Amino acid sequence: MSDVSTPQRRSESEPSAGRGSRRRKPKRAGGRAGGRRRTGRIVLLSLLVLVLAAGGTGYWLYSDLNGNIDGVDLDKAIGDDRPQKLPTSGQNILVLGSDSRSGKNADLGTGNVSGARSDTALVMHIPEGRTEAVAVSIPRDTLVTRPECTKSDGSTLASAKRVMFNSVYSLAGPACVVKTVEQMSGVRMDHFVEIDFAGFKGLVDAIGGVTVTIDEDIQDKSSGLDLEAGTHKLDGTQSLAFVRTRHGVGDGSDLGRIGLQQQFMIALLSEIKKQDLFGSPTKAYSVADSLTESLTTDSELDSLTALADFARSMNGVDPSTMETIMLPVAYDRTDPNRVVAAEPQATQLWKAIRTDEEIPESAKKSPAPGGTSSGS
Secondary structure: OOOOOOOOOOOOOOOOOOOOOEOOOOOOOOOOOOOOOOOOOOOHHHHHHHHHHOOOOHHHHHHHHOOEEEOOHHHHHOOOOOOOOOOOOOOEEEEEEEEEHHHHHHHHHOOOOOOEEEEEEEEEEEOOOOOOOOEOOOOOOOOEEEEEEEOOOOOEEEOEEEEEEHHHHHOOOOOHHHHHHHHHHHHOOOOOEEEEHHHHHHHHOOOOOEEEOOOOOOOOOOEEEEEEEEEEEEEEEHHHHHOOOOOHHHHHHHHHHHHHHHHHHHHHHHHHOOOOOOOOOHHHHHHHHHHHOOOEHHHOOOHHHHHHHHHHHHOOOOOOHOOOEEEEEEEEEOOOOEEEEEHHHHHHHHHHOOOOOOOOOOHHHOOOOOOOOEEO
């Protein structure tokens, strides 16, 4: 739904354009060719711990998975113009879903729009103690002030007001999205991860599908989703349609889709947590390979050791206790097809996350309906 026309994502042999300071590890011998595929939900990284503990783990397995991971140096790309990290602010991770239609994504029925945008964006906040989490979804049609950003080619993208949030990614890459979120929230992002269409489908198929329950029929010709009310186990292709559907729910806008994305995220996390990966090393490896092969993270997490260490610290997080919130927004007065952060709710929400305090109920109410608030 972006108004921005963007170039096709580059191939492996072409120079980087607007992707931040991305570092790519050399592929292992016999590795897969083709474009980069990215996937990951930071809470799911406990899978890597399970794989390392499974039978047959050794240097070969470590190097096989470690060679998959792609990283972006946020400090180099953003510089010092970042919010201060408070000692009691917990952990904050920006999770991006890239909607590139190129490469393997072109075969997934996702449309013919060129370039890539951040189709899904949420801030995962894990308070001190790491036994619960909050996920704040940022509607992609939100009008924001984009800060000045440095592209990977060294050129500067000037600051601009009233730009669509999902256009930031296509113009300057993930580091600029991180900077935009930090500027609008005042919350320093400790890490970021990214997932694209092909990686998302591969992850769901690797775990054998995800079960969801819907209260009303969903029929969306645009996404290809056709489900009757009730409980369904979705494969990767169906899951992709589920999280992308918008015309079959609510008012047909991005706000209605956020509710489904939040519901699916909880179901996905719960499915992975309950699977006996210890009892199936082959399946554990398949899932971890799907995760790491397509994974893009910040440079502090772009090794298997770093991911495993971080995952161990997240073991206490229970998906069933996760609270999902949509950033409170209101319809823009000039363009009703766009939304803007609603005040004072948005300020209250970001302050609670920044200071690691309980989010007041008043900060969860959005004048423009859409995503649901669930959990604790």
